[in-house]
Amino acid sequence: MADEPLLTKTIPCPACEQKVPLRVANPRLYTVASRESDRHVTAYRWLRGLVTDVVPHHYRVWQCPSCLFADLADRVDTEKLDGSLDEARSVFMDISIEKRVVLDSLRKLVPDGDLDLRGAVAIHLAALLIALLPSKRMDHGRLARLAIRLGWLYREMDGPAAPPPEPESRTSAELAEATERLDGLLQEAAAALEVIRGKGRQRGVELRLAADANPYLAHGELIDVRLRTVQAEVATLQLAVLQDQQGRLAPPPPPEADPGGTLAGSLQAILPLWPTLPRNERQCMLLALEALEYSYQYERGSESEDEGVAQVNLILDLLVRLGLLERALDWTSQISKYATDNVEDLQNRLAKGRGTKAMTAFDETVINRKIAAMGLTRQKAGERRREVLELMLERDREAIDASLAATSAQPAPERVKALLELGIHQGVVALLGKELADRTKETPGWFKNLLN
DSSP states (O other), rough: TTTOOOOEEEEEEETTTEEEEEEEEOSEEEEEHHHHOOOOOEEOOOOOOTTOOOOOGGEEEEEEETTOEEEEHHSSSSSOOHHHHHHHHHHHHHHHHHHHHHHHHHHHTTTTSSSSHHHHHHHHHHHHHHTTTTOOTOOOHHHHOOOOOOHHHHHHHHHHHEEEEEEEEOHHHHHHHOOOOOOHHHHHHHHHHHHHHHHHHHHHTTTTOOGOOHHHHHHHHHHHHHHHHHHHHHHHHHHEEEEEEEOOOOOOGGGGGOOSSHHHHHHHHHGGGGGTTOSHHHHHHHHHEEEEEEIIIIISOOOHHHHHHHHHHHHHHHHHHOOOOOHHHHHHHHHHHHHHHHHHHHHHHHHHHEEEEEOOOOHHHHHHHHHHHHHHHHHHHHHHHHHHHHHHHHTTTHHHHHHHHHHSSHHHHHHHHHHTTTTHHHHHHHHGGGGGOOTTTTOOOOGGGGOO
8 A cells, every 4th residue: 555654565585485575664655854873763754644653764674484584674675686695595594403492582572563662673683693693704784784773772672861960981981891891701712612612522532432421521511501691691781881871870670570571581581592692782882883893994895985984984973872982083083084085086086087188077077076075074074083082071071180180280291291191182181272271371382283
């Protein structure tokens, strides 16, 4: 029906090849009313007076109701499989029993009718699990899209974030960093344990040991159980960090308040089978950030200049959201360099075309427009850099004020030196301006070059 919010078509499933339905929001019936900086749509405007509970981006990920293969809807809505889908299908067909159990558990959360938020989370998780399957050619761009979309859904489940009572402290940032480091160490431990178990099994064959008499396997299984438990606790710790950053840190609900039918209870039940399961927005955004950075560095193909800048801007936005401000500052430099390099390349093309008189007036106009766009991008990168520096100033304000008070009688160069020794970024120091002025004489503006 032309005025139905959802369109349904029949497609062959990329994995099992059965004819199954694909449901998507009708693109002719809505427009985007508002977005957040990471592209998350917060409001839609439905046309023709339509009133509906359908959320279009909940349907951007699809799952086969038969074999439970899941992927981005725009990847499966094609007449024939491309190379990446062929590989995804072959990897999916070799999926382990444990992951099949996870997919079955997630599918039970999907309603029979229109998707609710819980069902959308379940389908996104299923697609993410499949995207993370070992592959010779993992598509990090696809992985990033799935992770960031799942992060949006977790954000919607939390509702509007309560503003924190005060700027995030350095202690909070250090807690987040240490928690992420701990999570990384556990992932390394899990990888090392897998090697030990594999080599231990091989050694048992060499020594002709029965499986139940092989100490490598016995102790490895015991450690594996304990490691999974620790990983689950660290996931809970990461949730606490996120709640702290949002200004709503509270103890988790008691187990009896979370019946097994809820999303949280279901995810807790499958956690032993999927220890790295992302259960909150922060974990999703960290996964998306890692995939985006890899994709930008190693998978970029023939995308346009605008697409490249958009990708870097999204990376920058995620870094700011995650409180990784020093890394965000580095990426503002990446944006500026990207724009500068593109301007130089475009100017060379323009000069060469004029020199050979082989360039048409239309092509020259197009190149000049691109040069202007890259100039604007470079300007915006400078603005973003200052915004990040101001966030860092706000974060480190307490330590800065203490240093300024302790060095109030000293000349400006000594006060700058004291701040830099505290670990305050030189760009932040440059923002302090009048606060660093020498009280005994007019201070020259020499410290302003710290912004560069």
